[in-house]
Amino acid sequence: MQFWPLMKNTFLLCIIGFVIGFPLPIIISLMLNAMKSKKMSKVLQTIFNGPHFISLVVLVGMLTLFFGRYGLVNNIAAHFGGERVSYFLESSAFRPLYILSSNWQDFGWSAIIYIAALSNVDLGQHEAAILDGASRFQRVIHVDLPAIMPMISVMLIMSIGGLMGVGYEKALLMQTDGNLGVSELIATYVYKQGLTGVPNQSYATAIGLFNSVINVVLLIIANTTSKKFSENSLW
Amino acid sequence: MASLTLKDIKKVYPNSEEKKSKKKKKGDEPEKQKANLQITEEGVVAVQQFSLDIADKEFIVLVGPSGCGKSTTLRMIAGLEEISSGELYIGDRLVNDVAPKDRDIAMVFQSYALYPHMTVYDNMAFSLKLKKTPKAEIDKKVREAAEILDITQYLDRKPKALSGGQRQRVAIGRAIVREPKVLLMDEPLSNLDAKLRNQMRAEIIKLRQKINTTFIYVTHDQTEAMTLGDRIVIMRDGFIQQIGTPQEVFNHPINLFVAGFIGTPQMNFFENCALTVDGGKYSVEVLGKKIALTDGQNKALAAKGQKACSVTLGIRPVHMQLDEGGFTGKIDVSEMMGSELHLHMNVQGNDVVAVIPTAGLDVSAHSIGKSVNFSFNPALAHLFGADGKNLL
Ligand SMILES: Nc1ncnc2c1ncn2[C@@H]1O[C@H](COP(=O)(O)OP(=O)(O)OP(=O)(O)O)[C@@H](O)[C@H]1O
Ligand SMILES: [Mg+2]
Numbered sequence: 001m002q003f004w005p006l007m008k009n010t011f012l013l014c015i016i017g018f019v020i021g022f023p024l025p026i027i028i029s030l031m032l033n034a035m036k037s038k039k040m041s042k043v044l045q046t047i048f049n050g051p052h053f054i055s056l057v058v059l060v061g062m063l064t065l066f067f068g069r070y071g072l073v074n075n076i077a078a079h080f081g082g083e084r085v086s087y088f089l090e091s092s093a094f095r096p097l098y099i100l101s102s103n104w105q106d107f108g109w110s111a112i113i114y115i116a117a118l119s120n121v122d123l124g125q126h127e128a129a130i131l132d133g134a135s136r137f138q139r140v141i142h143v144d145l146p147a148i149m150p151m152i153s154v155m156l157i158m159s160i161g162g163l164m165g166v167g168y169e170k171a172l173l174m175q176t177d178g179n180l181g182v183s184e185l186i187a188t189y190v191y192k193q194g195l196t197g198v199p200n201q202s203y204a205t206a207i208g209l210f211n212s213v214i215n216v217v218l219l220i221i222a223n224t225t226s227k228k229f230s231e232n233s234l235w
Numbered sequence: 236m237a238s239l240t241l242k243d244i245k246k247v248y249p250n251s252e253e254k255k256s257k258k259k260k261k262g263d264e265p266e267k268q269k270a271n272l273q274i275t276e277e278g279v280v281a282v283q284q285f286s287l288d289i290a291d292k293e294f295i296v297l298v299g300p301s302g303c304g305k306s307t308t309l310r311m312i313a314g315l316e317e318i319s320s321g322e323l324y325i326g327d328r329l330v331n332d333v334a335p336k337d338r339d340i341a342m343v344f345q346s347y348a349l350y351p352h353m354t355v356y357d358n359m360a361f362s363l364k365l366k367k368t369p370k371a372e373i374d375k376k377v378r379e380a381a382e383i384l385d386i387t388q389y390l391d392r393k394p395k396a397l398s399g400g401q402r403q404r405v406a407i408g409r410a411i412v413r414e415p416k417v418l419l420m421d422e423p424l425s426n427l428d429a430k431l432r433n434q435m436r437a438e439i440i441k442l443r444q445k446i447n448t449t450f451i452y453v454t455h456d457q458t459e460a461m462t463l464g465d466r467i468v469i470m471r472d473g474f475i476q477q478i479g480t481p482q483e484v485f486n487h488p489i490n491l492f493v494a495g496f497i498g499t500p501q502m503n504f505f506e507n508c509a510l511t512v513d514g515g516k517y518s519v520e521v522l523g524k525k526i527a528l529t530d531g532q533n534k535a536l537a538a539k540g541q542k543a544c545s546v547t548l549g550i551r552p553v554h555m556q557l558d559e560g561g562f563t564g565k566i567d568v569s570e571m572m573g574s575e576l577h578l579h580m581n582v583q584g585n586d587v588v589a590v591i592p593t594a595g596l597d598v599s600a601h602s603i604g605k606s607v608n609f610s611f612n613p614a615l616a617h618l619f620g621a622d623g624k625n626l627l
Contacts, residue, residue, distance in 0.1 A: 124348030127315050128409075132362035133336035142361070146352035 003207070010185045010211075013171075014163050017099045022159055024107045026152060029114035030140050045115065048108025060173040063101055064088070089178030098174060098183075113155070114148050121147040153232035161219030164211055186211050237326040237339070237416035237449055239289035239312070244321035246307050246473075249278040272302070272472055281307040282473045285321070294443060294450040296464035298457060300496070303470040305453040309419050312451060313342050325417060341410035342419040345426060347402045349394040349409070355381075356390040359409045380412045383445050384438075400431045404438075411446055420452045424459065436462060457497055461485070469493050491623040494549050500577060500588045502617070503555075505548045510618065512536075512543050519618065521548055522562050522583050529614045535627045536618075546626065549617040552577070555589040557596075561610030569601055576601060580609075 028048065035041040054062070066072045067087040074084045087093040121144060129139045168187035175183045186207060194204030227233035273280040282304040289295050297305040310316040312323065314335030323330055330338050341362075349358050356377055363373045381387045384404040394402055403423055410418055423439075424432045436459060443450065454460055460467050461481045469476045469484060469492075477489040488494035494502050509520045517536050518527045528536070564580030564587060576591045578601060589609055591601075601607060618626040 122346065122348060124344045124346045125350060127313075128342070128344060128348040129350075129361075130315065131313060131335050131340070131342050132409075132413075133365045134361075138365065142350065146350070149352070 005181075006184060006186050006189050006207075009182055010164060010166060010187070013095060013098060013185065014166055016095060017102060017166075018159060018163060020099060021103045021106070021110075022156065024103060025110035026114055026148070028107055029111040029118060029148075030144055032111070032115060033118040033144060034136055034140050045108065045111070048111065050108070051105040052109040054105065056170050056173060059101060059105060060170065063097060063174070067093075067097060086178070088174065088176050091179040091182045094174065094179040094182050098170065102170070110155075114151060117148045117151045118144055149230070150232045153226050153230055154234065157219070157222045157226055157232075157234050160222035161215060163218055164214050238291045239287075239417060239449060239451075240322075240324040241285055241287045241289075241308075241312075242322040242324075244282060244285040244308070244311060244323065245280070245319045246282040246304070246311060246316060247275070247278045247280050247319040280473055282311070285475060287468060287475070287478065289449060289451070292447055292449055294452065294463060294465045295468060296460040296466075297451065297453045297468045297470060298455060298460040298496075299470035299476075301455060304473045305455070305470055306421055308470075309342075309421050309451060309453050312417070313340055313419055314338055315342075339416040340419055341413050341415035341417075342421065343403075343406050343410050343423045345422040347394070347406045347426075349402060349405055351394055354391055354393055355386065355397070355405050355408075358394065358405055359412050362409070362413050376412045376414075377408075380408045383411070383442065384408045399427050400435060403427065403435060407439075407442070411442075411448075414446075415448060417449045417451060418446075420450070422454055423452075425454070425456070432456075432459075439463060457499070461497070467497075469496060471496075487625065487627075488549075488617065489625055491547065491549070491619045494617055494619070494625070498551055498553075500552045500590065502549045502551050503585075503587050504619075505550075505585060507545050508548045510541070510544055510546045512541070517541070519546065519548055519616075522585070524562070526613050526616075531614070532618075532627055539626070541626060545621065547619040547623075549619060550611045550615065552588040552590040554615040555587075555591075555609050555611045557591060557608065558610035559608050561608045563606055563608050565606050566601060566603055569603055571598060578607065580607060 032041045032045055035044075051059075064071060068074070069084055069086045073087075078084055085093075087097065125143050125147075126139055129143050134142060164186070166185060166187055168185065168191045171183050171185050171188050172191070175188065190204045190208045190211075193200050193207070223233050223235065273283070285308060287295070297308060299305055307316060311318050314330070314333065318331050325338060325340070350361065353361065359377045359380060360373045363376060368376075377390075378387065381390055384407060386401060386404045386408060389397060389401060389405070394405065397405065403426070407420075407423070424435050427435060439452075440463065450463075452459075452463055464481060466478060466480055467484050468478050471492055477484055477493045479487070484493060484497050488497060488502075491504070495504070505521050511518055511520070511525075515533065515537055516527065517533050518525050520526070562582055564582035566578055567581055567586075568577075568579040570577035570579070571593070574593060576593050576596065576598060578589045578591060580587045580589065587609075620626050
């Protein structure tokens with residue numbers, strides 16, 4: 001496979017995943033924190049953490065159960081007279097399945113760090129805002145969000161730094177001949193080149209190294225930008 | 236600018252769920268005392284039987300030891316805590332169920348509670364912005380308030396870059412830009428050092444001249460209470476003990492608690508003094524000496540039909556003087572305060588404090604271990620019955 005398609009596949013998968021996956025835990029944590037019933041909020045938080053503990057193999061297994069040719073979604077569609085679709089053979093379905101399942105698995109877990117930060121927000125500020133006439137939503141925007149902003153900056157820098165660092169396991173598990181065009185990533189390609197068939201380790205190492213260089217560059221750019229525009233940075 | 240009426244206000248903090256279930260299991264007695272607060276079936280009673288009429292533009296100070304329910308009362312007025320029972324009127328309007336923002340009140344918090352990401356200007360403008368006040372008007376009001384509080388030069392700074400005193404000014408500024416009918420303050424000065432506290436206290440007195448608002452001020456510092464308040468409300472364990480002007484509570488404390496709480500150093504108490512009456516003339520025996528009471532005191536006691544009994548006599552340290560013919564004590568500690576000398580003495584097993592002016596006094600003659608003679612004017616003594624109530 002050519003280098004640029006690999007690069008493009010990796011980049012698109014990561015950037016879309018990031019755009020959806022980064023704000024999601026922030027929104028979830030703000031919502032959980034603003035809930036009136038603290039008990040309900042705790043219960044929800046626990047439920048949201050559950051998927052994090054599912055192993056990748058089981059997760060992909062679940063995806064097949066739901067989206068396979070004879071899986072739940074297709075069964076329902078067939079019941080209403082729809083046509084069965086082999087989602088795992090469709091290259092257009094790979095990215096949505098990959099990204100949504102990843103986000104479903106990790107949004108609750110990633111929210112923990114924000115929830116912890118939110119629990120430190122001075123209650124007095126909320127009370128002052130109540131007296132100032134702020135609604136619940138306005139308090140989230142003007143009190144809670146600024147309070148976790150430093151945390152958001154740090155997480156942002158770190159996620160951008162690891163943006164291209166997608167693992168090969170899940171993509172490999174979801175890979176079929178049908179979606180190879182979009183599911184072949186730098187990581188899976190390096191794995192195949194370096195460890196399977198007739199190993200071509202020097203080539204694989206070069207590509208892997210290139211990926212890491214991109215990550216380092218991204219990290220430096222993100223950190224410098226953040227330093228310039230806010231008071232937060234990793235170094 | 237509004238009068239305030241509190242009618243039999245009560246606050247019960249409900250027990251948390253687990254406590255409730257534990258209690259049911261044990262099935263123990265419904266009422267018990269914990270840290271002097273009443274604990275009932277429903278929960279902790281933090282404030283009860285709180286009735287008070289506050290006049291327009293009055294400066295009321297709530298004072299009392301820690302945990303007596305001052306903040307709770309203030310927070311109920313602000314609407315941050317629900318009122319368990321009783322009625323709260325601001326002006327003529329019953330506001331028990333009115334949202335805090337519609338009560339036309341503002342509050343200054345002990346911890347300042349400024350928004351850290353906003354500049355001083357934005358902090359002060361925030362409530363006006365939420366009310367959709369026109370920009371020009373916001374600007375005018377913020378600058379006016381900043382002028383009053385002398386913080387104009389800090390308007391562009393963030394709270395982080397301000398000192399404690401400056402932050403407190405901003406917090407006050409944020410409250411007064413809204414021109415509230417009632418301004419609530421919960422220990423606004425207790426995070427400041429002593430010198431700054433005195434300075435800010437003076438500022439608050441000045442502020443009062445400049446803005447027409449009813450003030451309710453919470454403190455546990457009695458100097459603040461005495462200097463700021465038109466009237467002082469002294470609280471203890473959720474109950475009001477006494478309401479009165481600073482002079483009233485100082486000169487006529489209603490009971491032992493108020494007598495001990497107001498005034499530094501604390502009033503001296505001599506317990507188990509025999510009050511005797513002989514032909515309408517009362518006298519009290521203190522430290523083995525019989526002291527005749529004054530005519531005024533006799534009248535007051537006679538009017539009540541007071542019989543001979545055992546009383547506690549209270550006398551303020553500032554009302555004691557050196558007197559060769561008086562009681563003899565041994566000096567334990569001698570504190571030179573500059574204009575006055577605080578003598579901590581042991582008199583027949585009682586700890587007694589006297590405040591003696593140093594003008595014309597040989598201070599070195601009153602060092603530790605020396606003996607000293609003192610007396611007091613019986614007209615300034617207070618007598619408390621067995622129930623702690625002031626008899627005079
Ligand atoms: N949320 C709560 N739940 C249960 N009890 C509470 C709660 N808040 C306060 N209390 C109790 O109510 C009583 C009065 O509290 P409050 O904060 O009004 O005291 P305070 O007079 O302001 O004391 P301080 O001078 O220390 O601020 C305290 O004994 C406290 O333990
Ligand atoms: Mg308090």
